[in-house]
């Protein structure tokens with residue numbers, strides 16, 4: 391950490407900063423344990439509802455004065471963790487971004503990569519992204535700044551990435567959601583010589599995979615949820631990767647509404663940098679529900695324990711911590 395970075399972090403934040411990762415892990419663990427009861431039961435709404443309720447309750451013990459910036463929707467459409475809802479038991483003012491169950495279908499169908507996610511930043515630092523699509527492009531750490539560009543063709547981006555990685559385009563793997571809207575992207579990437587890994591759901595974990603050595607993913611591209619884009623941006627900040635986004639509007643009304651929600655200096659239609667989406671010191675935490683590239687899922691090693699696997703990241707220090715936790719089912723039974 392440089393002296394300059396430390397200087398800009400308010401004292402209050404630094405005092406609480408050290409322990410927030412663990413507090414956030416308790417929040418994502420609670421949501422993962424609750425939703426895992428619904429793994430493979432074909433009911434994505436029940437799985438999501440269980441995650442939301444458990445996450446909401448777990449936030450009551452976190453020492454922050456949090457405001458949900460990325461949540462389950464507007465106040466009138468979400469009973470809990472709605473945008474603008476206050477969470478935490480008091481402390482520094484923070485922006486909260488949540489996806490209580492990222493990959494509701496993955497959980498319902500017992501497929502890999504369902505996770506529970508929370509990110510946290512200082513007040514005003516997360517993009518107030520509406521619930522629309524966002525075009526995204528991401529690569530891992532250690533590459534020249536601007537190696538990929540959201541406005542360039544996928545062929546150009548793959549060529550530039552291959553050059554930076556000193557390999558051939560045929561050595562690269564692009565990851566994208568398997569959607570009809572991505573048919574052209576996939577065809578062009580294959581035409582350029584790259585491999586394509588298609589996912590049924592869960593682009594937060596997929597964007598993060600670009601930063602994980604051994605995941606085999608070199609680049610993520612395509613469109614997915616804008617709220618998921620902000621969460622992924624928080625993780626990419628912590629992992630020193632690169633990511634750009636662009637909100638994909640369907641009409642003028644969406645643009646006007648977004649303009650009223652975001653920083654006045656941002657044009658809602660512009661390409662968004664990582665810090666346009668997640669600025670300042672950020673925390674990111676996720677717990678696995680079903681086993682995937684990023685995390686193992688919920689496990690039941692014995693009749694009285696549940697085992698969770700979480701990752702906690704912090705942009706300020708660059709720390710990435712993996713945590714395995716045994717939760718005694720009934721601590722008062724003995």
Ligand SMILES: O=P(O)(O)OC[C@H]1O[C@](O)(COP(=O)(O)O)[C@@H](O)[C@@H]1O
Nearest residue numbers: 491492493494591592593614615618
């Ligand atoms: O399924 P769509 O409409 O293409 O949306 C893509 C979005 O849905 C997801 O795959 C899963 O989202 P949910 O967990 O809300 O079902 C996200 O990871 C992704 O950003």
